[in-house]
Amino acid sequence: MGEVRKLQKKLRQIENLELKVSLTPEEAVKVSKKEELRRRLAELLLQLSGPQQTQCIVGEEEDKMKRQIDIRAEHHPNSTPAAKLPREDRQKKEDKSESRTEEDIKEKEGGEQSQKLPDPDAEFTSFKASWEKAKFRLRTLKGHSDIITCVAAVDNLVISGSRDTTVKVWHVPTATEQRNLGGHSGGVTCISTPPAEHCRKLASALHLSEKERFIISGSTDCCVRIWTLTSGQCVKSIYTFNAVTSLCFIAEWEGYIVTGSDAGKLQVWDWLSQENRQSVNAHLDAVTTLQSQGPLVFSGSTDGSVCVWVVCDRAADPLNQLHQWGSEVTGCSRVDEVNGSLRLSARGDHVFLANGRSSIRVLNWRTGTMRRLTNHSSTAGVTDCVNQIPGVLIGSCSDLASGDNTLNLFSLPQCRYLVSLTSSDVPRILCFAWWLTPSGGHRWVTGGCELTVWEQLPGNVKKRGDVNARRDSRLDGLLAESDGDSQEESEDDDEDEDSTANDAPDAEEVSGSSWLRCVLQ
Structure with a gap:
């Protein structure tokens, strides 16, 4: 080892x-x-892994092996024949069997009724089968000259931010670049797209069309910029005095922008006036991930800590800390030295954490309980980002040994493994965004060395997809209780x-x- x-x-x-x-x-x-x-x-x-290879056989091959084992057991040449019983013993046995006939009938009827009850796993099985049949077409959007660090989606548009200092707007149906938003002097690290209702309020204050949509971008040049989506004009620029490493929009009350810096500071900005409402030293190192969920805000840092905040409107300090869990609880220590940044995705009482390990950490932010969800069959996997779509948790995985890059899907809220989606054309995935088409199909966009759009093909289309759906039974295990790193990761x-x-x-x-x-x- x-x-x-x-x-x-x-x-x-x-x-x-x-x-x-x-x-x-x-x-x-x-x-x-x-x-x-x-x-x-x-x-x-x-x-x-040689001795354990048989545990990874799935599907028809596994069923075939089970049938072969059953057949061998039935026809084994050394099986012991049934012993003959004396006549008196046979008579006693027949009398006993007759007395149990009525009971057997009742048991059989009860068994038939129980068989008619719905299978508790039927819904999951059907859900899994639908994803096993899913087909996607991949399209690469070329235009950035450096790493894509963040992505977002609005209607039929994809917005991407890159280390090349630009924010680009892409029209997905034609796979063309629609806008190039240049203005940052440093790499773009984060973007956000406020809801339409809050865009209307700002548009009214700026005397723009009420249909205008806006984009918020943060950069290492210490600036947050607000852009119009239709024309690409920068309507506001906020200087934060620190390199901006993450941001999110709070869609409560009049709206707030929350930014995280490379020094661990959180700052709250009024959406309409862009005034600084609060500055707080939340973490000891760079804030690499921010997410809002109603009046709650979740922040994560390269120091491995996670903070939960509640937003109070019209308060002197809008952000009030509810909980803070350090790396000794999250198990995400040393991420800045070994595996890169910490990413999170919140759902109810749980926060899913990706910190470059082979597993996804699941933190109950109310109790501080932490569990691990296997996202790779060995310790050679790297999880760079984690996200959610309706009913599904998605974790990216890069295999250090083979170079393969996959998206692993798990059902929510059970966190049961569904399927892995992979393609030889997909590079390492550092960021993810999604939206649904009018017909209900999925469209995803992933960023990293390339910007890739994943478009789900209808089930009745006979065309073969660009993405292979496969299952790895080694990921079928449920959440594992853990107080910290796994043995392999601790040894690492x-x-x-x-x-x-x-x-x-x-x-x-x-x-x-x-x-x-x-x-x-």
Whole structure:
């Protein structure tokens, strides 16, 4: 296992190096060894998992094996024949069987009635079957010259922000670039699209059409900009004095913009006046994820902590902290040094966390209970982002050994594994957004090295999709109770600490090549 952990660490470093704008000669040499390291890691993982391979057989092959086992048991040549009973014993047995006839009939009737009861798993089985048949067409939107860090969707439009300092608006049906919003002097790290009702209020204040929609973008240039969607004009610019690493819109009362900085500060801005309403030092390191859910706001940081806030209108300080859980509870320590930024997606009392590990952390933010949801069949997987669509949790997964990139789907609220969607054309996925078409089909957009639109094809279309739906039975396990890192991940951290202590250049590389620091460069 020691060599496996070392190879995984090196491949994580290389994956992060490939996201940089330019490489030094030493870094280029390390990247050139990527395929060799992948092959070696794949060989080791295969050797270690050899005895358990039969557990991963799914579908028809598994049923076939079960039938073969049953047949062999029935026709085994060494099976013991039934012993003959004396006549008196046979008579007693017949009398006893007659006395039980009425009871057997009742039991049989009861069994038939119980069989008619609805199967509690029937709904899940049907839901799973529908996703197993799902077909998607992929289209790449080309125009950005650097990593896509954030995406959003409005009607038939996709909005993307990139480290190349631009925000672009794309028309999905024609796969064309509609607007190029240039104005930031630093990489764009986050975007948000306020609801139509709040857009109407701002449009009225600016004397624009009531149908106008707006885009909010944050950047490492310390600015938050508000753009019109129709013309691409920047109508407001807010200087925050700190590099903006995340933001969200609160659709309560008159509306607020909440921004997170590279130093851990949260700031609240009035939507209509753009005045600063509050500044609070919430985290010890960069705030890499923000999400609003009604009057609640969830923030996560590279220090591994998660905070929950409630918004109070017309208060001196709109944000009031309800809970704060540190890395010792979330199990997301050292994300800034090894695996990049922390991402979250909230649902009710639970927050789903992705921090570059092979599992998704599920935190009950009221009680501080943390569980793990397996998102990869081994520790060689990297989870960069987590999101939700109606009834489904989606986690991205990048396989360090093979280079494959997938989206794993889990049913909500049970968090039961549904299916994995994969394609050889999909690069590493760092951000995700979704919306539904008028016919009810799914449209997704993923960003990273490329901007890709996933469009679900109708079920009656015979055309083969660009995405393969497959199942990995190793992900079928339910949520695992956990008080921290899994054994493998803890060992991996220990290995990282040992390597860091013994190898100063590697330590500098790990610290300087995380996904967040790549974004900030």
